[in-house]
Amino acid sequence: MDINDLRGISTAFLLFAFIGLVFWAYSSKQKQEFDEAANLPFADDDVPQDGKQEGIEQ
Template sequence: MDINDLRSVVTVVSMLAFLGIIVWAWSRSNRSAFDEAAKLPFAEEQGAEGASRGGNQQ
């Protein structure tokens, strides 16, 4: 087994890992969790606006 065989094995394993991640990301069972995570940056928390401005805003 020379270095080129090792490179071929690593390439195939990497491609299979990539395809596995694609299948996992696009599976229907994960859709609700990903939709919820996508909305997190837009969620407002109670009191977060006042705390980011220094706290004692009236």
């Protein structure tokens, strides 16, 4: 086994890992979790525009 065999095996392993990651990311089981993560930037929309929150005195 020389370095070229090792390179071929590592390339094949990385190809299968990439294909597995793509199938995992696009699987329907992950849709709800990814939708929740996509809405995280909008989670603080309850704060009024003036920057003051209820119950906090400044």
